[in-house]
Amino acid sequence: MSAAQDLVLDPALSAHQSISEWLTGLIAEQRLPQGFKLPAERRFSQALGVSRMTLRQALESLQQDGSILRVVGAKGGSFVAEARVPVDISNLMGLSKQLLKSVHSASSIVISAQTISAEAAVAEALQLPVGEEVHRIHRLRYAGATPVVIEESFLPAGLFPRFLELDLDGSIYELMSSRYSLAPYSSVEELNPVIISEADAKLMEIKADSAVLGVKRTALAKNGQPVEYSRDLIRTDRLKIVVSGRVGDAT
Template sequence: MSESSDAIGPAAERVRRQLLDQIQHGLLHPGERLGAERDLAQKLGVSRSTMRQALGALERAGAVRRVPGRGGGTFVRSQKVERDLSRVVGVPALLRAQGMTSGSRIITTAITEADQETRAALELGVGAYVVDVVRIRLADGMPISLEHVRLPADRFPQLLDLPLGGSLYDLLDEHYDTVPGEAEEHIEVVAASEDEASILGTDPGAALLSITRITKDQDGALFEFSHDLFRADRTIISVRTPATPPASGDSRRVVSLRPRVK
């Protein structure tokens, strides 16, 4: 969001900097409507043409988006989260690296008998139990993903007694000496159901990135089966491929993109 001030006057540049400063310091939030051009101009003490120049510069910089029409207006654009599939890293660390604040809302936690899909993913026997955690992950206070994690209960006793609002990977490392070694992920684009849309703050039918993950620890033992739904309008998928194979012990992902089967 560092668009230059070329072709705008000094008054428009002052307004541009003022609004950009409010966005960058969280005084104006992603998705927030700034108001009508006329009202903004009056509030900031400039002409409508000056206001139009400043908003145009902010739009070109990607800081705001302008929606025409009766129900439109100028809105603070949501920053997209880059999800690097080259490394196995938790959402909090991912967001911190991009200058965003991470948060969580815990929906449900339970110790439950593993279903057939979970048993197959984690190679568990019939009657095995798993720690089951469902959370909403937040980026700068706004929902970015709906996360459903299942972990073998016998391997992680008393996990539900620990604070689950942050990184599960950090908890597993600190309390159970478990760190990710390799993850296999399958990614699909799906349409949000009404419940999913309500939870994630988007529209029913909006595109979501459905990511199913099976993770092994540093010793090659399976320990995580999870399913995440990321808002596609707020997520960028990236992959960095090294010229040489990763050194032994480095965490890595194996990613598969596949169409949804109806």
């Protein structure tokens, strides 16, 4: 890796922080393209003039922020990851529209869609009696060819009759708006780290027990009525999560 000669350790930083920032810069400048395999630790650390432990700390930092992927095995190593796609989870324009701003294609696969009786948590979020009918829509969302979100949405069946007869591969929010005049206007989100189950990991094409971001969201119509409750699992190694907001009145 010829760029190793360009490394200058910053005395204000630890050695591994300097290496991490240097590699981050090379990736941002695309001098290290997506999929590029970094040299083996022993050879790389010797080229940089640092210990393997120092290099390993730098690589672990890059792995944590999603800049590189570390693969174990005969064909393993450290690889430059695909750039993460920014997604503002507080933006109610819909995931598909946001993904299309950054990738060539965004799509969904409907895993299941059925009308069921609302369990307690769903009923509470939608302000319905327990057992009231809701539409449950379970989908896998893609950015390009990569699965990035498992989405489980619940809509009050009384507000959205015959909703499951519609094309559910596109934007659910657009259907809510165009067909029922009940577009989400605001939302309340709860974010928590989650260890993904084996079944969901298989759908997301990641290792079982991987950490993902769990997002529970209640979407409200303009009059404050709950119109959707969702439970999403998001791959943060492929999506960069953004939350926008505004400052309220200071008075």
